[in-house]
Amino acid sequence: MNYVKDLETKANYSMTKKIISDALSAPEIDRESRTTVGKITSDDPRVVCKNVNVYYGENRAINDLSLEIGNHEVISFIGPSGCGKSTFLRTLNRMNDTIVSCRVSGEIKIDGKNIYDRDLDVVPLRAMVGMVFQKPNPFPKSIYDNVAYGPRIHGLAADKRELDAIVEESLKKAGLWDEVKDRLNDLGTGLSGGQQQRLCIARTIAVNPEIILMDEPCSALDPIATAKIEQLIAELSERFTIVIVTHSMQQAARVSQRTAYFHIGHLIEVGRTNDIFTNPKHPLTEDYITGRFG
Amino acid sequence: MNNTPLKHTNEPGKPSTFDVVQKSLAKRRAAEHRFRFYGIAGIVLALAFLLVLFVNIFGKGYTAFVQTQIRLDIYFERAVLDPDGTDTEDALSKADYTLLIKKSLSGLFPEVNSRRDKRNLYALISSGASYKLRALVLNDAGLVGKTSSVWLPVNDDIDILFKGHIDREAKQSDRRVNDRQLDFIDRLVAENRLEKQFSSTFFTDGDSREPELAGIRGALTGSLLTLLGTFLLSFPIGVATAVYLEEFAPVNKWTDFIEINVNNLAAVPSIVFGLLGLAMFINFFGLPRSTPIVGCLVLTLMTLPTIIIAGRASLKSVPPSIREAALGIGASKLQTIFDHVLPLAIPGMLTGAIIGMARALGETAPLLMIGMVAFIVDIPGGFSDPSTVLPVQIYLWADSPERAFVEKTSAAIMVLLVFLIAMNGLAVYLRKLYERRW
Ligand SMILES: Nc1ncnc2c1ncn2[C@@H]1O[C@H](COP(=O)(O)OP(=O)(O)O)[C@@H](O)[C@H]1O
Numbered sequence A: 001m002n003y004v005k006d007l008e009t010k011a012n013y014s015m016t017k018k019i020i021s022d023a024l025s026a027p028e029i030d031r032e033s034r035t036t037v038g039k040i041t042s043d044d045p046r047v048v049c050k051n052v053n054v055y056y057g058e059n060r061a062i063n064d065l066s067l068e069i070g071n072h073e074v075i076s077f078i079g080p081s082g083c084g085k086s087t088f089l090r091t092l093n094r095m096n097d098t099i100v101s102c103r104v105s106g107e108i109k110i111d112g113k114n115i116y117d118r119d120l121d122v123v124p125l126r127a128m129v130g131m132v133f134q135k136p137n138p139f140p141k142s143i144y145d146n147v148a149y150g151p152r153i154h155g156l157a158a159d160k161r162e163l164d165a166i167v168e169e170s171l172k173k174a175g176l177w178d179e180v181k182d183r184l185n186d187l188g189t190g191l192s193g194g195q196q197q198r199l200c201i202a203r204t205i206a207v208n209p210e211i212i213l214m215d216e217p218c219s220a221l222d223p224i225a226t227a228k229i230e231q232l233i234a235e236l237s238e239r240f241t242i243v244i245v246t247h248s249m250q251q252a253a254r255v256s257q258r259t260a261y262f263h264i265g266h267l268i269e270v271g272r273t274n275d276i277f278t279n280p281k282h283p284l285t286e287d288y289i290t291g292r293f294g
Numbered sequence B: 001m002n003n004t005p006l007k008h009t010n011e012p013g014k015p016s017t018f019d020v021v022q023k024s025l026a027k028r029r030a031a032e033h034r035f036r037f038y039g040i041a042g043i044v045l046a047l048a049f050l051l052v053l054f055v056n057i058f059g060k061g062y063t064a065f066v067q068t069q070i071r072l073d074i075y076f077e078r079a080v081l082d083p084d085g086t087d088t089e090d091a092l093s094k095a096d097y098t099l100l101i102k103k104s105l106s107g108l109f110p111e112v113n114s115r116r117d118k119r120n121l122y123a124l125i126s127s128g129a130s131y132k133l134r135a136l137v138l139n140d141a142g143l144v145g146k147t148s149s150v151w152l153p154v155n156d157d158i159d160i161l162f163k164g165h166i167d168r169e170a171k172q173s174d175r176r177v178n179d180r181q182l183d184f185i186d187r188l189v190a191e192n193r194l195e196k197q198f199s200s201t202f203f204t205d206g207d208s209r210e211p212e213l214a215g216i217r218g219a220l221t222g223s224l225l226t227l228l229g230t231f232l233l234s235f236p237i238g239v240a241t242a243v244y245l246e247e248f249a250p251v252n253k254w255t256d257f258i259e260i261n262v263n264n265l266a267a268v269p270s271i272v273f274g275l276l277g278l279a280m281f282i283n284f285f286g287l288p289r290s291t292p293i294v295g296c297l298v299l300t301l302m303t304l305p306t307i308i309i310a311g312r313a314s315l316k317s318v319p320p321s322i323r324e325a326a327l328g329i330g331a332s333k334l335q336t337i338f339d340h341v342l343p344l345a346i347p348g349m350l351t352g353a354i355i356g357m358a359r360a361l362g363e364t365a366p367l368l369m370i371g372m373v374a375f376i377v378d379i380p381g382g383f384s385d386p387s388t389v390l391p392v393q394i395y396l397w398a399d400s401p402e403r404a405f406v407e408k409t410s411a412a413i414m415v416l417l418v419f420l421i422a423m424n425g426l427a428v429y430l431r432k433l434y435e436r437r438w
């Protein structure tokens, strides 16, 4: 009996000890851990990434990343420079194909179709997954031609009237119409930075994509232009799925429902934007959010 | 200038950065001035050379556009022109027009009887004068049987004398015009029968053994045809090659090998291309020798590397953001290149092409190898007619013993320079036309 009791006491003791230690360390995830914390899945997934690795030559820029992006969701990627946000973003419309040394392994499915299938053509993929770049890059053509180029090459307009309508609608959606409607034939490169970026967004939505990737779209813009674009993102999110890379945590908080934190090639933490900013689980996320990390 | 030390220094006791910099300023200014001086000296030197070149060439060459002419009263004698009375054009074109000239001259100098004097007298007139008379008669048959006053070209020696290149005081044996001829000339001048007149011969006629009849038109046409062919062949091929190498070719050992060889080809001496053209186009493919078609093929081989290298450089200079923008909305590779990259690269490509064409325009050596150095009188009518080109014509005239060819040489150089300037002007214009504001 004594022996048994002794055992029970011991078991109790060790159990108690475990509970206490758990209670103490429950939020404490090991700083060196690189497994993604948080809910990577989505209830209505549009993009499903499994074990994605991206290499530049021998150099691995993305390690074993798994993530789902939901339909009509705005998700922002944050993290220090060089951690692979752009790299991962560009795998989603295969823009990385243009970099000779770049290689992607793993699986990325959009609407259930693996976009890295051998027989998949990037042209329809990129028409469906549009992209807005960090630095505004309008074509050195007229404002009209900038917006009309996509619909033209994809044959989205049957005649000039339809094309005019698409151009007008896209510019309106991008909040640029009132500023440029009287000078559609001026060069797109002659606009101000914020206008150029909105022109680039108009150019992207003129093709009527399903998903829009934005790589730090406001990093070259002043606060007023930024506010306009943020408002635009909020409006666009009703129709499009948007993935946005940003360095501004306020911006991430303002525009996105979910946030993913990247750290040197790893997806560290994903979660609802509110949770990430108010209650980060991973110490690295916390450091970044609180500004302890460059 | 201002050497008073500043009042505020970060650390008391240490000289302020401003003062330290101030001290080294004199040396830096001197270096700057020296550099500027070298630059200006270089420009002045270059301009001086250019001036000397232009003054020399223009000074020697402008007289080629005037020609000494003699006014003769020609009696278009029916018995000479149409001895059989057939009244056909055939007879008129075969008639002995030289005889008409001789008769007219004899009328002016009735005392000339000896064979020697006659030879001296008839030698005043260019051998081309009879062609001019024939052209007149064929143009207007009504002249037959009438007397008409006609300006005819004199022989090149007389022309040179008139242009002041023969010293009358020299020993008779040292000059090309003898005393008897000088006597004739003085009498003709007294009668106002000799005059320097503007002559279009230089622009309208082909080459000739007689300097007073030689013109640049044949060589100019040859150069135009050759360069046109060269441009039409080398620009599209060069642009296509540059686009392929820059945009489509996989990066591997083969493309490296090709790149090295293209660069090497650009530096191969042009005469080697001439030999290649001789062996390949003339001996192997049997294309006609001395023709613009072979000339432009050879020059195409020569200019291609230049155009390819310039083309690749200008494709490379198109900002990648433009490609990304096009690819990002789903343009295919070909659409991206043709709609966006190429339009931006074309001005640079044109510049490269024009540099290549300018080099081709001045090229002589390879054309010698394919026989474009032949003496050709007719003006080429097409790519397969024998012809020569401007630099070869310059070489041929510079190499001729007659004094009268000196001015022709300079005049031909002037034409070549005008051609060159026109071509470069066109290049600048095209570049401006296609250039886009960034
Ligand atoms: N074209 C490239 N070639 C080679 N390495 C690259 C290239 N682009 C990015 N990288 C590397 O991949 C890593 C991630 O870069 P990137 O995705 O641009 O980071 P972020 O957008 O988060 O600042 C960096 O270490 C960077 O050096």
Ligand SMILES: Nc1ncnc2c1ncn2[C@@H]1O[C@H](COP(=O)(O)OP(=O)(O)O)[C@@H](O)[C@H]1O
Pocket: none
């Ligand atoms: N290099 C330049 N050439 C001509 N105009 C310029 C140049 N740089 C700036 N500007 C003009 O001067 C004005 C002020 O420009 P800038 O000082 O760069 O503004 P900010 O830095 O406040 O954005 C703008 O209208 C701009 O178009």
Ligand SMILES: [Mg+2]
Pocket: A085, A086, A087, A215
């Ligand atoms: Mg980036």
